[in-house]
Amino acid sequence: MNPVPIPISNKAASDPVAVGGRQRLLLLIPTTTYRAEAFVEAARRLDVDLTVASEHDSTFSPAEPDRLLTLDFAGPMRAAEQVRAFAVEYPVTAVFGVDDGTAVVAAHASRALGIGRNQVEAVEAAANKHRQRVLLRDRGVPVPEFRVCSVQDRAASLADEVSYPCVLKPVALAASRGVIRVDDPVQFAQAFPRVVAIVTEAARHVTGHPDSEILIEDYVPGPEFALEGWLDEGRLTVLALFDKPDPLEGPYFAETIYVTPSCYSSDIQAALTACAESAARAIGLGFGPVHVELRYNENGPWLIELAARPIGGKCGQGLRFGSDGSVSLEELLLGKTLGLSGDSLEREASAVAVMMIPVLKAGIMKQVRGVTEALSVPHVTDMIITVHPGQELVPLPEESRYAGFIFARHDSPEGAESAVREAYACLDFVIE
């Protein structure tokens, strides 16, 4: 079925303009992100006035009121009012949120300032797995069959009603946390209370919504892909299409290796791109970054999830743009958001692989052996260990933290993938 087009109005009330000769970027960064440094350094390279807003006060906020701002990220409408008050004294050219939650806040704030490029409702839909799927299904984008249930529902009843294999997904969580594949009613009855416990636990610390919903969707077989893209007036430019060479078949869905460029045929890549673009249009997004998860099988592409934000974790660190590869993904996205011209959306020629190091075992981290050996593997360009001795580690699906990231560059995707695998094989995480 062809997607049903819906109109997209993504022209800003006023396009980005410099105020008093300088542009001011308001960057929304939650305190829990891995990504503050990458975005702040990118903004500095753009030579614009930068204000960073977070949900908690900085001790320097009183001394630097134009550079540090505290916003109610949990209340986007209130945050928008806070931004409007801030902009009276410090006019803002553009607002950018680095993750799902702050993207919604950025949309509200941009609307309040009259500089919005997306409908708030579209960004909110992208941040809600259920609402997004309803829109995609209703507008003809291929998505798995799904239903949504409450954490209050009875597992035994649901187990008899769903088809198998299926995947349980907390609506409000990300990074595969709480995502479990089940193949029959017995597995369902075991998995459902586990997902409920994860949702309940997360509500205490992350989402704040104790009655969060759980999505139950058909399992879609086939290789998975991640598409990093930029939307402008509804047209999608692919910044990178990543293959995920390790099969993601469950029961848990730990991301491991991303490799770009894709090894799949140009026809398959074009089909994936078209699916992602039609999904953005179906949701109503017309401007800004998108991160899209897709699968492909004999029935063609399937849209698994779309987010109105860039790739998470430190994966974006591997992507470079511009004629000399000197432009980071973050710099490119902020520059495009500000309407700065110049940088090409074309990625550098090298193949890149990123490995997200999974936490395989629960326990206390004692040490990591083999770091020097891993870093000395040819074509490995960087490695970051993001856990420290003494830290309690919990694997998926209860938690979604990675133990680190390995990056490699090579002439070929296969070579880059081999390099990160070889480096990972050098590592020994001692967990007791």
Added chain:
Amino acid sequence: MEEICRSQINPGVAQHGGRIDLIDVEDATLVVRLMGGCQGCGMANVTLRQGVESAVKRMIPAVKGIRDITDHESGTNPYFKQGSK
């Protein structure tokens, strides 16, 4: 510069259990190491760039910038813990 760190900067970061040590000055760039709650903190770079650097440049205009040599991955008790995204 050490006096500014002691009297103007560190009282602020101490509110989050942190400390900034001035290690060296290279070509008018301050080389610093972040300790305590600042080491590994998700917002350390924001504090450094948007708070500390701005304040220092205002007090000493000759300062060009700040270079952070902290091993943030080894931080055991960051004030803001980084999550999964």
